[in-house]
Amino acid sequence: MKKISVLGSTGSIGTQTLDVAAKHSEHFQIEGLAAGGNIALLLEQARRFKPRKVSVATRELAEQIKAEVPAGTEVFYGDHGLIEIAAGTDADIVVTAVMGSLGLPSTLAAIEAGKTIGLANKETLVTAGHIVTARAREKGVKLLPIDSEHSAIFQCLNGENLKDLASITLTASGGSFRDRTRDELKHVTVEDALKHPNWSMGAKITIDSATMVNKGLEVIEAHWLFGLPYEQINVLLHPESIIHSFVEFRDTSIIAQLGNPDMRVPIQYALTYPERWESPSRPLSLAEVGKLQFREMDFERFPCLRLAYECGKMGGTATTAFNAANEVAVARFLRKEISFLQIEDIIERVLDRHHNIPEPELAEIEACDKRTREAAAKL
């Protein structure tokens, strides 16, 4: 029996993680569930999976659910509650599926407690990749990728010698506005931006896909997960999201991982690694798909991807600032305070003013994250 805790259980990745756990309920036990404000869904999950501990965003929400959770389930809240679910249960694996750098302290706590990490929350690696990976190495903790591209690369590299690797290529769908010119982006709406062509995901990552920030975050995520220089990490536009990513070796062989766009496949692979189990997903029929398309990435059309490479190569707090500025800008766009193109404008202006700290301590990262958020909220 494998014991699992899920941080962000009510979100897109969280609910799909529980779908996978339910499909193989004889093999998985849910130890802890952490949510934000969706207490109706959390209670439903608590009744179904009977975790030992649950957590919600605030004390008020915790008070509201205390009388309704199953007997034997303890209720926590806030930052401390998230850490309790990450590190204070008997879970073998912690799925990090909260959105944004708010997931950093709980991810570090889970690593400190020796838990295997099923890593969806890419922002933690973008914010503090050197610290997260160093602590995982010190504790002998595995960081198993859930992000579809990174799961693909991880699978393609299985059993391979990294010295034979020429490059990895992350595929990008192009997001909701793939075929629009920059001029056409001036007046796009939140509703349009939330229509991803291939994936059903949380709001923030769906906007990130449209700005191509998501692929930028993923380039940085790949740098830390696979220990590769940025020169070996490529991005290719692939509208169908069938090839989830691929690797190329020095003998010119390319190995790719393919499948229908369904996050339950990479989630399950992280939960069952190194084994492969029957999937709740529909098998891929290449005959049905017919043809696959690829296009060179246009850095003029998607300037946020260029910025992400620049920040990644700079290192230090540059990626922390990139991420924090984006989180604030996307939240403002979703509240309809700013236009779509102002997201990249805010990121660019924040980075212009950023004073980079090359090898930041955790406290310096936290300070940079806070400072950047304050600045981005005012631009």
Ligand SMILES: NC(=O)C1=CN([C@@H]2O[C@H](COP(=O)(O)OP(=O)(O)OC[C@H]3O[C@@H](n4cnc5c(N)ncnc54)[C@H](OP(=O)(O)O)[C@@H]3O)[C@@H](O)[C@H]2O)C=CC1
């Ligand atoms: N969705 C996808 O297909 C993919 C997502 N990812 C990454 O996975 C992460 C999660 O994405 P996604 O599932 O789409 O996001 P969602 O917005 O769907 O879910 C976010 C989750 O975080 C919870 N949450 C929010 N605030 C808090 C808080 N203060 N304390 C505890 N929990 C909180 C939410 O709870 P509530 O709803 O109860 O408020 C929800 O359960 C992101 O980092 C994303 O980039 C990566 C690859 C694919």
Ligand SMILES: CC(=O)[C@@H](O)[C@H](O)COP(=O)(O)O
């Ligand atoms: C499902 C997943 O992993 C997302 O991160 C996905 O990659 C978004 O798609 P694009 O960023 O390619 O639009």
Ligand SMILES: [Mn+2]
């Ligand atoms: Mn992805």
